Amino acid sequence: SGPDFTSLEVGGVRARALTAASHILATRGPEKLSLRAIAESAGIGTTSIYHYFANKDELLLNLALMGFRDLHRQIVKFQTSPEYDNAMQASARAFFDFAETHPALFSLMFSERLMARHVSLRDAEYETFLAYQAVVEADERMPAGQRPNVAYALWALGRGIAAIMSSYPDGKLPPEIAERLFAGASYLINRRE
Template identity: 90%
Template sequence: MRSGADVTSLEVGGVRARALSAASHILATRGPEKMSLRAIAESAGIGTTSIYHYFANKDELLLNLALMGFRDLRRQIVRFQTSPEYDNAMQASARAFFDFAETHPALFSLMFSERLMARHEALREAEYDTFLAYQAAVEADERMPAEHRANAAFALWALGRGIAAIMSSYPDGKLPPDVAERIFAGASYLINHPD
């Protein structure tokens, strides 16, 4: 038999996780404008009051989605670095970044939201932790002089943030195919020819 503390922690995780899962689905399928705490509660099959127990407001829920996004992106960057499919860790990390942007455009835009970044230090820290995983791959790349690797990592990350800003300027968060092709082809060239 479980103790009361065990049951409570499972319930907390369950309700919170269901709310975040529903919010993630709404964000991906309908966009942030259609996301309300009521819609999330209905989608998750929980009461609105339950959501307010775990999230003070919609902004806090969006923050938590963005934090989860950075954790997922960081894991993807690290996982891709060990994939034999790529010639080097820098290329693998960039592919992880761009794959995440392409497959989760609304979440990607949310993660790099200027409004959320400006308000929440935790989000800036999550981005920095994710950047460090990317920076490690760039600094391990011996195709460029060691003294330029750290600066190259920052510049390439800034390129990724710029792509996020461009994506968020489109209503559905997706780049038109011709724009996406040009951006990703140019970024790929820069990453694969660093000398």
């Protein structure tokens, strides 16, 4: 079972606001993410947004929680994909694909400011980490006693990539840096010895 995230009523004001916020974040960046812009994009009144979100920080938190829900689901889904040699490789690819396809959301999810303020976000990250840790601990290429440490180290590598991404405009890495980071991480994950 996955993390217990707040459910969204399909088509409801809350869901429409979060969908609009996600779209603005992805297409225009976090600087353009305001409650007014979200209300206009979602076709709802600003006061309706305040009914569901006390402020922009709470809305950002909910976006980050949705991101972890989606990342968790992607990690689990990739584990059964036949195109990967092992579940650890598949889970890492899910993590990196998510980072590459949703850079602004990925940066928001690992925001130091949000993480420090919201235990629910730290809990969501931990639940997502547990899905990754399970495949690392099942990988027999490493000594059993080292597997928990390897899981934490690889997750920290992913968080480091998130921090590097967030330091670039729109959270997008220059292609040459992205290629080197992902190639190096892939080498570490796929090593046979």
